[in-house]
Amino acid sequence: MSKYKCVIFDCDGVLVDSEPIGNRVLVNMANEYGADIDLNYAMKHFKGSFIDACVEQISKLTTVPLQENFIEEYRKRSYEAFKINIKPIEGVKNVLQNLNTSFCVASSGPETKIKLNLELTHLLPFFENKIFSCYAIQKWKPDPAVFLWAAKTMGFQPNECLIIEDSLSGVHAAKNGGFDVFGFTAHDYNNELKNVATKTFDSMDMLLKML
Structure with missing residues (x-):
């Protein structure tokens, strides 16, 4: 039996394969202003960050x-791109169908984006009334606030919860809040998570066994 009573999933890159889509839109828009970046740059510097931080970084690269x-x-263009290209992370639906613990989603994205992509x-039926957005509390990862809020609302202490994350800022947020992650x-193109996460895995097929 798992020691975890609740699993808290990040959304982008964990439940839905949205990171390349959103970052491609961001790259195209940044380059319209002369930033001269590519998707590899965006995935390295923007993955897991909230949009204001990304825009601040882009503003340092643009010529105008x-x-x-x-x-x-960006929201308008990315939402349209999601509607055409978004897919669930391979194997995650099977995880959700067979998870024998409470679970929810806690994301840096706006609730409208989370709900749209789910x-x-x-995947939305799995998360009705179990969606926690950083925008609701105006605190973003690596601040652990969204995870602490999710855990408390779900009725559990941090040591009873497990966070599933794919970004360095998300892993740090979990650790900062006293969670296993x-x-x-x-x-993980930059091989950043192995030395900071509690454990790592590269396929959703592995997760149920790890729990």
Whole structure:
């Protein structure tokens, strides 16, 4: 029997394969302003970050100032791209169907984005009334606040919960909150998670056995 009573999933890159899609849109928009970056750069520097931090970084690379509606335009373009290209992470639906503990999702993205991508990938029914967004509390990873909020609302202490994350900032957030955290490394291009996560795994097929 697992020692964990609740599993808290990150969304982007853990439940839905959205990181390359969103970052490709961000790259295209940044390059419209002369940033001259590629997807590899974005996945290295933007993965797991909230959009304001990404925009701050982009503004240092551009040749002209970003327009005030940059984030609004990014949301519009990325949501359209998600509607066309988003897929669930391979094997995650089987995990959710067979998980014998409580679980929820805690993400740096806005709740509208979380719900959209879970709905598009047919995962939303698993998370009704169990969605926690950093935007609701205005605190972002690596601050552990969203995980602490999720755990408390679900009725558990941090030591009773397991976080599933794919980004360095998310792993640090979990550790900062006193949680165990399993790092999903399928897209860990910089090999960052192995030395900081409690354990790592590269396929969702492994997760149920690890629990």
